[in-house]
Amino acid sequence: MSDPLVIRPFLLPARGVARVPGSKSVTNRALAIAALADGETLLTGALFSRDTRILIAALRSLGFEVSDDEKARTIRVRGLGGKIPARTARIHVGNAGTAARFLTAFLALSPGGRYELDGDEAMRARPMAGLLEALHRAGCRATAPDGGPATGFPFTLETVGRLGALEVDASASSQLLSALLMTLPLSPGSSVRMRGETVSEPFVEMTVRMCAQFGRPLTRAADGAWSCPAPGPYEAAKEYAVEPDATAASYFIGLPAVTPPGSCVRIGGYAEGGLQGDTAFARVAERCGARIRTDGPGVVVESWPKVAAGDFDFNAFSDTFLTLATVAALADGPVRIRGIGHTRKQETDRVLAMATELERIGVRVAPTSSALRDDACLSELTVHPDREAMRRAAADGPVRIRTYEDHRMAMSFGMLGCHDLFGDGRPWIEIEDPACTGKTFPGFFSALDALRGRFVRVAVDGGAASGKSSTSRALAARLGLLHVDTGAHYRTITLALLGRGARADDAAGIARTLSGLRASSSVTGLAARLAIDGVTPSDSELRTPEVNAAVSSVAAQPAVRAFLLGHQRAQAEAARAGGFAGLVMEGRDIGSVVMPDAEVRVFLEADAAARERRRAAEGMLDPIGNRDRMDSTRAVSPMVCPPGAVRIDNTELGLDAVVDRVAALVAAAAGR
Numbered sequence: 001m002s003d004p005l006v007i008r009p010f011l012l013p014a015r016g017v018a019r020v021p022g023s024k025s026v027t028n029r030a031l032a033i034a035a036l037a038d039g040e041t042l043l044t045g046a047l048f049s050r051d052t053r054i055l056i057a058a059l060r061s062l063g064f065e066v067s068d069d070e071k072a073r074t075i076r077v078r079g080l081g082g083k084i085p086a087r088t089a090r091i092h093v094g095n096a097g098t099a100a101r102f103l104t105a106f107l108a109l110s111p112g113g114r115y116e117l118d119g120d121e122a123m124r125a126r127p128m129a130g131l132l133e134a135l136h137r138a139g140c141r142a143t144a145p146d147g148g149p150a151t152g153f154p155f156t157l158e159t160v161g162r163l164g165a166l167e168v169d170a171s172a173s174s175q176l177l178s179a180l181l182m183t184l185p186l187s188p189g190s191s192v193r194m195r196g197e198t199v200s201e202p203f204v205e206m207t208v209r210m211c212a213q214f215g216r217p218l219t220r221a222a223d224g225a226w227s228c229p230a231p232g233p234y235e236a237a238k239e240y241a242v243e244p245d246a247t248a249a250s251y252f253i254g255l256p257a258v259t260p261p262g263s264c265v266r267i268g269g270y271a272e273g274g275l276q277g278d279t280a281f282a283r284v285a286e287r288c289g290a291r292i293r294t295d296g297p298g299v300v301v302e303s304w305p306k307v308a309a310g311d312f313d314f315n316a317f318s319d320t321f322l323t324l325a326t327v328a329a330l331a332d333g334p335v336r337i338r339g340i341g342h343t344r345k346q347e348t349d350r351v352l353a354m355a356t357e358l359e360r361i362g363v364r365v366a367p368t369s370s371a372l373r374d375d376a377c378l379s380e381l382t383v384h385p386d387r388e389a390m391r392r393a394a395a396d397g398p399v400r401i402r403t404y405e406d407h408r409m410a411m412s413f414g415m416l417g418c419h420d421l422f423g424d425g426r427p428w429i430e431i432e433d434p435a436c437t438g439k440t441f442p443g444f445f446s447a448l449d450a451l452r453g454r455f456v457r458v459a460v461d462g463g464a465a466s467g468k469s470s471t472s473r474a475l476a477a478r479l480g481l482l483h484v485d486t487g488a489h490y491r492t493i494t495l496a497l498l499g500r501g502a503r504a505d506d507a508a509g510i511a512r513t514l515s516g517l518r519a520s521s522s523v524t525g526l527a528a529r530l531a532i533d534g535v536t537p538s539d540s541e542l543r544t545p546e547v548n549a550a551v552s553s554v555a556a557q558p559a560v561r562a563f564l565l566g567h568q569r570a571q572a573e574a575a576r577a578g579g580f581a582g583l584v585m586e587g588r589d590i591g592s593v594v595m596p597d598a599e600v601r602v603f604l605e606a607d608a609a610a611r612e613r614r615r616a617a618e619g620m621l622d623p624i625g626n627r628d629r630m631d632s633t634r635a636v637s638p639m640v641c642p643p644g645a646v647r648i649d650n651t652e653l654g655l656d657a658v659v660d661r662v663a664a665l666v667a668a669a670a671g672r
């Protein structure tokens with residue numbers, strides 16, 4: 001067991017981009033589907049955990065090309081349009097339920113294959129019979145080591161390469177059905193019908209929606225049978241963004257309920273109505289007082305004005321009930337949570353565990369923990385908040401919360417501990433075995449810590465190819481900052497002006513054309529891009545030889561600089577309102593003119609030959625020397641190293657080292 005962790009209350013409003021891992025369910029479905037697609041798919045925001053690694057390894061052992069980059073959270077899969085290269089393979093699925101089921105159905109698509117599959121002890125006991133039985137009727141043979149028909153792992157699977165009209169008993173696990181559904185488009189004329197009910201409808205829904213996202217919608221007939229009306233390989237996705245894990249995101253929806261007013265947390269890629277059933281938590285949280293708004297690709301959660309009493313049914317998204325139960329300790333009246341009886345048989349008896357630990361911090365619950373211990377059928381919990389009692393319970397120091405090897409207990413109480421209960425920063429909650437969060441969210445407590453601290457503006461200036469964009473992009477990703485590339489602003493204006501017939505050196509013509517243009521901003525990921533009359537050009541459109549040649553003349557025009565200055569200065573407010581931890585803006589005059597009062601200002605340098613080499617290595621024809629000369633000698637806002645800025649020469653310094661240095665300056669400015 002790991003050492004206990006004392007949670008430090010937040011003394012400042014929570015702010016920043018929540019580092020939520022990708023959803024496991026979506027990652028593993030996307031991996032299986034991408035392997036059945038025609039061509040290469042790049043998954044972004046993917047989860048790297050034991051279960052996803054097992055599926056990746058299995059696909060590789062079947063002959064698929066899969067490359068992954070854990071730091072960047074990306075996985076590249078080369079799909080083979082339904083072909084499975086290896087006719088024989090030995091695959092170990094560990095205790096990864098999705099990998100076990102998805103692969104088994106997937107292998108059935110191989111004509112004349114013979115695969116040996118096994119899982120660890122726990123997996124051998126988990127439901128598999130429904131799927132094997134269905135595949136048996138499709139002509140596959142799953143043989144147990146004793147030679148008889150297999151009902152679970154281990155088994156040898158002999159396959160024929162098609163499914164036919166199948167029926168599956170998925171009452172024990174919806175994954176048995178999901179596994180077959182994903183293979184339907186690759187086996188024309190096949191269908192799958194469910195015998196009886198399944199446990200988690202939202203996961204079946206997720207599968208069906210993902211099949212459609214990859215170009216093969218499934219339909220369901222009146223008799224309940226699913227089929228694919230236009231079968232064929234899935235369409236590869238140039239880039240498929242895996243949704244952040246909705247259950248993990250719930251702690252960051254709850255956090256602004258317990259941290260000081262003015263909190264503003266961004267959850268990138270989170271969308272209500274997304275693929276995961278647990279996104280319904282957002283609606284419940286709103287009824288309970290949360291302020292959540294959609295902002296570009298994600299949501300922003302602001303301080304809850306209050307935590308309101310209420311009565312909530314968590315049956316369909318019960319993994320998130322622990323989040324609300326802990327937030328409820330700060331409510332203005334009783335909070336009743338119903339429909340959670342089945343969670344008494346999960347990682348631990350979650351209702352009993354929650355009741356016991358809430359009582360430990362002084363909160364009264366009904367039924368009480370002893371009533372729950374006596375009656376296994378009780379299926380709800382009402383939280384009666386009482387701050388005075390909580391202060392009494394923690395009067396002698398932090399209360400140690402037991403976690404019962406349940407990651408969700410650790411994370412929900414960890415979030416509650418961020419509340420400044422005594423108003424003086426004294427910690428009052430300590431988490432036993434914090435490492436148990438590793439099951440789904442290894443970096444949970446550092447992700448919480450990343451949201452402490454003041455809003456910081458970073459100005460990055462320097463000549464062409466001095467490393468401004470790479471450094472700023474990496475810094476933004478590491479710290480959750482909004483990234484604004486003002487070089488791209490000047491390029492966008494240049495492209496717009498050239499496209500409208502203006503000449504780079506015609507001041508009057510440029511001023512006239514500018515008066516008819518409208519600037520706006522759009523955020524993708526962490527980057528804010530300039531749009532002119534609603535159009536945001538692509539990177540390659542911004543880096544043509546024509547734009548390279550004209551941009552510095554255009555940028556020397558006072559009318560152009562005046563046009564952009566207001567837009568650039570407004571970005572700090574946009575970053576603040578968007579929940580970012582701060583802003584990194586790069587260009588030539590950021591620390592001198594646009595944000596001379598930025599908390600952190602750096603000037604990047606590299607010697608001229610190194611910069612020429614870098615651009616040449618990127619295959620770009622770009623008159624760097626010319627531009628630098630014009631940029632530093634023009635009358636308005638010339639490029640300078642702003643007085644007081646930190647100079648970083650990176651001729652010999654790698655990107656990571658530069659980012660480390662700037663990140664340390666930001667941490668100091670943020671007071672982290």
Ligand code: CDP
Nearest residue numbers: 464465486487488490552555587588589627
């Ligand atoms: O990427 P690279 O450093 O080559 O150039 P950029 O950052 O895309 O900037 C293109 C041009 O825009 C520069 O050469 C400057 O003429 C102009 N610029 C500027 O005048 N002021 C800024 N704050 C940013 C760029």
Ligand code: CDP
Nearest residue numbers: 464465466467468469470614650653654655
């Ligand atoms: O934005 P700016 O024009 O200042 O430069 P960049 O596009 O970030 O970087 C130009 C090239 O230099 C890229 O290919 C970077 O990978 C490389 N670079 C480097 O080699 N070492 C650094 N410390 C920073 C950038």
